[in-house]
Amino acid sequence: MSKTVSTFSAAGPLTIGQVAELIGVSTHTLRYYEQAGLLRAISRTAAGHRLYAPADLDWLAFVMRLKATGMPIAQMQQFAALRAEGESTFGARRRLLVAHRDAVRVHIAELQASLDAIGDKIAYYETQEGGTERRANPSQSSPEQDGHHGTTR
Numbered sequence: 001m002s003k004t005v006s007t008f009s010a011a012g013p014l015t016i017g018q019v020a021e022l023i024g025v026s027t028h029t030l031r032y033y034e035q036a037g038l039l040r041a042i043s044r045t046a047a048g049h050r051l052y053a054p055a056d057l058d059w060l061a062f063v064m065r066l067k068a069t070g071m072p073i074a075q076m077q078q079f080a081a082l083r084a085e086g087e088s089t090f091g092a093r094r095r096l097l098v099a100h101r102d103a104v105r106v107h108i109a110e111l112q113a114s115l116d117a118i119g120d121k122i123a124y125y126e127t128q129e130g131g132t133e134r135r136a137n138p139s140q141s142s143p144e145q146d147g148h149h150g151t152t153r
Contacts, residue, residue, distance in 0.1 A: 013043070013051035023060060030060075036073065038063050038080045059083075069104045 020027045030050075033039050039060065042050045052060070066076050079096050082089040 013053055014057070016050045016052070019052045019057065019060070022057075023064060025064075033060075033063065037077050038073075040084065066100070069100065070107065071100050075100065 014022070016027050016030055020030055023030075030039075034042060039056065042052060042056060044050055063076060063080075066079070071079075075096065079093060082093050082096070
């Protein structure tokens with residue numbers, strides 16, 4: 001995303017519609033982010049149309065990463081408020097991001113464990129597939145009936 005954002009931001013300010021398309025969100029979402037305090041005041045034309053500068057796009061790309069990693073909106077708002085206060089909040093921002101990073105790592109570990117279990121299940125079926133097709137006696141139990149649909153198989 002950041003490579004695309006950088007490519008477009010080099011062309012100058014973008015309208016809300018252009019940013020929405022570039023980032024992959026609706027214009028309504030961008031307005032909501034602004035109202036929620038996640039975005040600093042966006043500059044406007046004389047007619048009142050929003051114009052997003054390259055710095056706005058960089059920040060928005062970071063907000064989208066926070067969202068993609070599951071940071072709650074309240075924490076994003078807290079981070080944005082600290083950012084607006086300036087360099088004196090570097091420590092608080094770092095602590096907030098460290099806590100979020102650690103939560104993301106825990107979530108990734110949980111997802112990896114689930115993915116491993118799914119892989120184990122697939123491997124089990126692959127080893128059993130030939131055997132179940134060749135069974136002559138239909139009264140033989142299947143792996144599901146043997147209880148192999150739980151956590152490991």
